[in-house]
Amino acid sequence: MSEWIDACAVDDVEEEDLIRFDHEGRTFAIYRSHENAFYATDGLCTHEHVHLADGLVMDHIIECPKHNGRFDYRSGEARGAPACVKLKTYPVQVKSDRVLIDIA
Amino acid sequence: MTVLDFSEPARAARKRDYELTGTAGRHAVETGLASAEWYHTDVPRKEMKALMQRSDGAAIRDTAVWLGAMAVFATGAVLLWPSAWAIPLFLAYGVLYGSATDSRWHECGHGTAFKTRWMNDAVYQIASFMIMRNPVTWRWSHARHHTDTIIVGRDPEISVMRPPDLARLVLNVFGIVDVWHAVIDMARNAGGRLSAAERDFIPPQEQPKVIRIARIWVAIYAATGATAIATGSILPLLLIGGPRLYGAWHHVMTGLLQHGGLAEDVTDHRLNSRTVLMNPVSRFIYWNMNYHVEHHMFPMVPYHALPRLHALIGHDLPAPNPSILDGYREMLPAFLRQLRHEDYFIKRALPPTARPYRAEFHATPANPPATAE
Ligand code: FES
Numbered sequence: 001m002s003e004w005i006d007a008c009a010v011d012d013v014e015e016e017d018l019i020r021f022d023h024e025g026r027t028f029a030i031y032r033s034h035e036n037a038f039y040a041t042d043g044l045c046t047h048e049h050v051h052l053a054d055g056l057v058m059d060h061i062i063e064c065p066k067h068n069g070r071f072d073y074r075s076g077e078a079r080g081a082p083a084c085v086k087l088k089t090y091p092v093q094v095k096s097d098r099v100l101i102d103i104a
Numbered sequence: 105m106t107v108l109d110f111s112e113p114a115r116a117a118r119k120r121d122y123e124l125t126g127t128a129g130r131h132a133v134e135t136g137l138a139s140a141e142w143y144h145t146d147v148p149r150k151e152m153k154a155l156m157q158r159s160d161g162a163a164i165r166d167t168a169v170w171l172g173a174m175a176v177f178a179t180g181a182v183l184l185w186p187s188a189w190a191i192p193l194f195l196a197y198g199v200l201y202g203s204a205t206d207s208r209w210h211e212c213g214h215g216t217a218f219k220t221r222w223m224n225d226a227v228y229q230i231a232s233f234m235i236m237r238n239p240v241t242w243r244w245s246h247a248r249h250h251t252d253t254i255i256v257g258r259d260p261e262i263s264v265m266r267p268p269d270l271a272r273l274v275l276n277v278f279g280i281v282d283v284w285h286a287v288i289d290m291a292r293n294a295g296g297r298l299s300a301a302e303r304d305f306i307p308p309q310e311q312p313k314v315i316r317i318a319r320i321w322v323a324i325y326a327a328t329g330a331t332a333i334a335t336g337s338i339l340p341l342l343l344i345g346g347p348r349l350y351g352a353w354h355h356v357m358t359g360l361l362q363h364g365g366l367a368e369d370v371t372d373h374r375l376n377s378r379t380v381l382m383n384p385v386s387r388f389i390y391w392n393m394n395y396h397v398e399h400h401m402f403p404m405v406p407y408h409a410l411p412r413l414h415a416l417i418g419h420d421l422p423a424p425n426p427s428i429l430d431g432y433r434e435m436l437p438a439f440l441r442q443l444r445h446e447d448y449f450i451k452r453a454l455p456p457t458a459r460p461y462r463a464e465f466h467a468t469p470a471n472p473p474a475t476a477e
Contacts (some may be wrong), residue, residue, distance in 0.1 A: 017153065048139055048251060056156045056218075056404055065404050067247040069217045080215065082247045084307055 002091075003104040007040070010097045018062060018073075020053035023103065028090065029053055030099055031073045033060060038092045039073050040101040046078070046085035047073075108170035120368075122265050124127070124180040124301045127433050129257030132369070135228055136257050139251055143372040144401055155413050162408040163211075166388070168229060174200045178343055185339060192273045194342060197245045198351025199389065202279060202320060205234040206355035207391035207407075214241055215385045217391075217405040232319060234258065235355075237288035240313045250403055255374040260305065264364050268439040273360070280351030286348075293318030294310045354389055358382070362396045365425055365438030365450045372461055373400040374454065379424040380431045387474060397421050402439070422452035448464065 007021045015033040020043055021028045027043035029052045045052055045064040054065040062073045069083025076087035091102040121128040131188065132138040147155075174197055211217040212228035232239035245260040252258035264273065275281050292299065293314050306314060332340045334422055358380075366377040379396045382390070387426035393399060395410040398417065405413050425431040434450060441448045454460065459475075 047247075054152075056158075057152070058158065063215070063404065065402075067250055068404065070215075080221075081243055081310070084309065 001104055002102045003074055004093065004102050005007070007099045007101050010038075010099060012096060013038070014101070016057050016059075016064075018053055018055070018057055021101075022099045026103070027051065028101065028103070029062070029073070030092075031057060031062065033057075038094055039098050040090040040092050040099075041071070041073050041076055043087045045046060045083065046087055047082050117356050122256055122262060124257065124260055124304050131341055132220045132255050137252075137255055137369060137371070140371045142401075143374065143459075145459075147416040147417060148404070151416065152402070152405075155402070155409045155416075158216065158406060159407075159408075160219045160223065162406075163227075164222070165208075166391070167208075167223075169388075170204055182339065182343075188444075194347075194350070196344075199354050200351070201347035202349065202351025203354035203358075204389045205231040206359065207389065207393050207461075209239075209242070210246070210393065210468040211407050211412050213239075213246055214403055216404065230358050233324070233349065236283060236290070238289065238314055238317055238321075239311070240310055240317060241289070241293075241306060243304055244310065248305050250400065253400055254370075255375065257292060260301065262363070262368075264341050264439065265360060270433075270439065270443075271354075273439075274423070277353050277356050279349040279356075282352070283348055290321055301364050302464050302477070306312060320449040343379050354386070355426065358386060358390045359392065361425075361428065361435065362393070365435040365442070366433050367449045367451070373397050373422055374452070375461060378431060378435075378452075379382050379421065380428060381424050381426050386428065419455060419457040422454055422458075469475045 005023060006040050007023075007028065008019060010032075013019050013030055016034040018029050018031040019031050020047060021040075021061060022043075027036075029041050029043045031039040031041070033039065038074040041052070041062075043051055043053060045066065047064065047069050049064040050064060051070075052064055053069055054061055056063045056065075057073070060072050060074050061070050061079060063070050064083060067082050068080070069078070070080030071077065071083055071087045072079050073087070074089070078084050078086055093100045093102075123129070136224040141422055169218055176202070177193045181190040181197060184193065208217070208227055210233035211233060213223045215221070215224050217227065218224045229239055232242065249259050249261040252255035256262075272281050289299075296315055298311055302314070303311070307385045328344045330338045338346075350375060351352070361380050363376055363378065366378060370376055376396055377399045377400050380393050380394045387394060392407040395414050398405070398410050398413045398421075399407075401417075401454050402413060418424075425434060438448065438450045
C-alpha cells in the first residue's frame, strides 16, 4: 500500500546535491542527480546514524560526512567502507514542481 | 538527555583504562559519550560543498613528486653505497618512506586525496605497506578515531595516554615501538588470528581481508630478508622496511602535536586537537594535516582545501600554534605535568568571536573554565 507524501519543491534541491526531510519522527534524504532526476533514501547513514544531508553527492554516490562511507543513492547499495549495510530507498515522483516520496 | 559527569572526583573514581574492551569504554557507551554528537562550526552549505569538492590534480602532482623523489634518492643512495655520501640520501628517502606515507595513508584512507577512486585505493595500499598498518584494520580503527576522538577506552589511536610514557615516545621517534607492534600484529594476522580489540572494531565480513593482506606482506618482507642474506648486504633492508624506523621521526614529530597534552573525553575538537602552522616542506610531508582541528571537524574536506577551511572558520577556533617549536613548547611541559597530575590538560583559549565551549566538558578543579583572551 503506497503512502505518497509531499517532501519538498523541486527547486529546494540543487543539482548534484541533497537535502534532509523529516516526517513524523523519521528522517529522509532527497537527492537531485546531475541528470536532474530525483531519488530518496533513509536520511541516516547505516554505519553510525549520521545525517547524510551534510555529505557530498558525486555522480550517483552520496559520501557520508562522518567517515566518508559511500552509497549509490539510486539503489542504496553500500559502495565504500566503512559503509557496509545497504541504505533503504523510496520511490519518488515529481508532480507540479513538487517532489513526492512513497514512505510506505 | 544524558548528563555527563566529568568532574574530577568522577574521573578519579574510575582509573583511566585505554583498553577498547575495558571499563572506560563501557562507561563511555553507557553515558552516551561514545558515538556522541560533536561540536561543529557553522559553515553555509554552499561554501562547505565547494570545500568538499574532489579533484585529482593536486594529489597527482604531490604523488609524482613524492614517489619521484623517493626513486631519485634511492637510486643515488644505492649507487653511492657503501660510501658515507649515501647517508644523506638514505635519510631523505627514509623520511619520504617512513613519514610522508603516514599522511598519504591517512588522506587516501578517507578517500579525499584524489577524485578518482582507484587512485586513492592504490596510494592507500602502497602507503599502508610502507607505514606498516594493515589497510583493513587501520581503516576501521581510524573510523573509530573519528567517531570517538580521544575518548578513553573507545579511541584506538590515542598516541599519548596518561600518564605519558616518555620512554615509549622517545623509542618511537625511531619507530621502534610502532614497528614492534606492527610486526606482532602482522604475524598474528598472517597466522589467521585477530586480537580481541581488532574483532571489536572490524566487522566480521572484513576480517578475512586482514589476514590475506598480512600474508602478502609477510611474503614481501621474507623475500626482502632472503635477498639481504643471499647478497650479504643490508641494502635491501635499508630500502624496504628499514626506512619505517630511520625515517619515522618526522611523522612522530608532527603526529604528537595532533592531540598531545589536550583534553580527553570531550566532544569538541577545539578542545582535543591542535592546529599548528608549519613550514612548506613539513606541510608537504604531512599533507596539510597540521590543520588538525579543521580536519577532525570536517573530515570530508580534502587536504588541499584545508588552508581555505582554516581561513573560513578560524574565528571559531583557538589560535593555531605559529610553529612546530611553539607547539612543543606548549605540549612538552603538559606531558611532564601529567606525570604527576594525570588529570591535567591544556585548555586552549578561544577568541572572542568563537562560540564558547560547553562548560560541562572541561570545568574541573584542576582545569577551571577556559575564558577568551
Ligand atoms: S557514519 Fe557514515 S560512514 Fe560512518
